[in-house]
Amino acid sequence: MAYGTVNADVIGTSVAGSNLGAGDASLMKNRIINGAMQISQRNGTSTVTPALYDYTIDRWQTQVTQSGKYTLAQSTSAPAGFPNSMLITSTSAYSITTTDCFDEKQYIEGFNCYDLAWGTANAKTVTLSFWVQSSLTGTFGGAIQNASGNRSYPFSYTISSANTWTQASVTISGDTTGTWMSSNNSVGMAVLFGLGVGSTLSNTAGAWAAGDYRSSTGATSVVGTNGATFYITGVQLEVGSSATGFEYRQYGQELALCQRYFQQFGGTATYEYIGDCICASSTSAYAGISLVTTMRAAPSFSYTGVASDFTTDAGNTNTQCTALALNEAAVNKVRLTLTTSGLTTSSYRTFLTYSGQTSKVQFSAEL
Amino acid sequence: MYKLINDPITGKLACIQKLSNNVFIPINENNTDYQAYLKWVAEGNQPEPAQ
Numbered sequence: 001m002a003y004g005t006v007n008a009d010v011i012g013t014s015v016a017g018s019n020l021g022a023g024d025a026s027l028m029k030n031r032i033i034n035g036a037m038q039i040s041q042r043n044g045t046s047t048v049t050p051a052l053y054d055y056t057i058d059r060w061q062t063q064v065t066q067s068g069k070y071t072l073a074q075s076t077s078a079p080a081g082f083p084n085s086m087l088i089t090s091t092s093a094y095s096i097t098t099t100d101c102f103d104e105k106q107y108i109e110g111f112n113c114y115d116l117a118w119g120t121a122n123a124k125t126v127t128l129s130f131w132v133q134s135s136l137t138g139t140f141g142g143a144i145q146n147a148s149g150n151r152s153y154p155f156s157y158t159i160s161s162a163n164t165w166t167q168a169s170v171t172i173s174g175d176t177t178g179t180w181m182s183s184n185n186s187v188g189m190a191v192l193f194g195l196g197v198g199s200t201l202s203n204t205a206g207a208w209a210a211g212d213y214r215s216s217t218g219a220t221s222v223v224g225t226n227g228a229t230f231y232i233t234g235v236q237l238e239v240g241s242s243a244t245g246f247e248y249r250q251y252g253q254e255l256a257l258c259q260r261y262f263q264q265f266g267g268t269a270t271y272e273y274i275g276d277c278i279c280a281s282s283t284s285a286y287a288g289i290s291l292v293t294t295m296r297a298a299p300s301f302s303y304t305g306v307a308s309d310f311t312t313d314a315g316n317t318n319t320q321c322t323a324l325a326l327n328e329a330a331v332n333k334v335r336l337t338l339t340t341s342g343l344t345t346s347s348y349r350t351f352l353t354y355s356g357q358t359s360k361v362q363f364s365a366e367l
Numbered sequence: 368m369y370k371l372i373n374d375p376i377t378g379k380l381a382c383i384q385k386l387s388n389n390v391f392i393p394i395n396e397n398n399t400d401y402q403a404y405l406k407w408v409a410e411g412n413q414p415e416p417a418q
Contacts, residue, residue: 185397284375297397301382302390325372326382326391329398337375364390367399 030247031108032191033059035130035235037084038251039258040074042362047073049091055366057086058258061107063192063214065100068092069223070195072104078233079131079165081246085233088195093226101214102196102223103142107367108237109296110181110188116174116239118146118181118189123174128155128191129243131234133165134222141194141205141219144172145212147187151178152213156205159220167234169243175208185296187367191237195230196221259293261367267304267360272353274361275336277312279343285312286327287336287351295365298329301336305359312340312349319343320354324361334363369404370415383414 039058048054049071050062056072064070068091075087086104096102116124128144137159144153153175157168181188194202194215203209205216222230234246249257265274277287291299303310303324311318323339338351353359372391374381383392383404392400408414 280376297399298393298395300390300392300398300400302388325384326393327374328381329393329395337381339375364400365398 027247029236029238029244031113031237032106032235033257034254035233036082036246036248036254037074037086037233039255040084041258041262041264043074045074045076047071047089055262055364059106059261060086060104061366063101063103063105065102066094069094069102075231077133077231079167082131082233085131085133085231088222088230090223090225090228092223094196094223096196096198096221096224098198098200100196100198101194101201102221103192103194103214104232105190105192106235107187108189108191109367110184110186113188114181114183116181118175119178121176123176124239125171125173125241127169127171127238127240127243129167129169129234129236129238129246130232131165131167132157132159133163133229133231134159135162135227135229136220136222136225137162138220139216139218141197141202141216143192143194143214143216145190145192145214146175146178146180147189148179149190149212150210151175151180151208152203152211153208154203154205154213154216156216156219165231167243171241177208178210191235193232194219196223256293259291260296260365262362262364263292263295264360264362265289266310266353267358270353270355270357271313272358273350274310274353275351277338277349277351279312279345279347279349281345282343283339283341285338285340285343285349285351287338289334289336289351289361291332291334291363295331295363296367297365298331299334299363299365301326301329301334301361301363303359303361305357307339309354309357309359310338310361311352311354312338312343313352314347314349317342318352318354329363331365336361368415369407371417373417380417386415
């Protein structure tokens, strides 16, 4: 019986006409996480106006030099076979300056791309593919960059028909120079999609350049047209010289991949259990929280709403918090300091959301 | 602007609070928020002291 054979881009099997790479089996070939825009822990389907460095749909970060020029939402408009897309809607007709930059990008962790061997003579060729739709037509742009932003590969793609899903694909010969990824938990590379990038930050498409270039010269500015829409989904970055079928991962698998960088508790019910706490004084308690998956690094802590949206509960009595803070963080667990009142030192309580509140505690270890 | 946050019991530094967005940052060099804080300090800035 013949077993699988490895070709350049696909894995052939003994079953006639069956190729794992050309099919949609999960081989972890896609270096992009949440390329199908399915996971949106922070905002769900709500429309937001992202500020500089905000994370919106999981793993996707906003880079804007001017705030309030577009809104962003997880959309259910998507090409066949995809559940969601990222929807950008321009909120004005903004004329970008030479140094302006509006883009959505994803940092890829070094652990997840070091095998590309970029920055060496053995640099591998990759293909970036994605589905896009826009109310605008023309040439659009984006870029791949190293962590320092001093090696850039601007790319371009064309949307010929307005409001029609189009698949684009860009094949990129790996960079043999520059400083690139290491096998660690730092930034390995970045993939950017331009929504309006000034000439200073743009360069010729299809070639590596030393410098910070985030899109291709002359690319369409989405933020330049009031009400313009831009959808993107099915983003895949894979080794090889041609695009293969989008890698479908199970939902729980994709969510866990996202939770390495961001996870949250609460938000779905009142008096929702978050963790246990030990009272250290009459006004302070330490709450321990086990993270649902090991995070990339010890996470930062934040919470939605206000401190009084959370409470410590002793079974038949609870006292709302007046302050929350991070006390200690590791990659798989955290301890918070809860400030409240009426506690009995050395007694145990539970840490809950308060009555009528659906606020969340959030942990971020984004790149 | 940042503020130092001490453990209320031990009095030792527990985390750094970024005041603009109310994010509490661990003392951990792999954390990108902490990296940004260190860069901010290296530029000559000083956090608010713990209370």
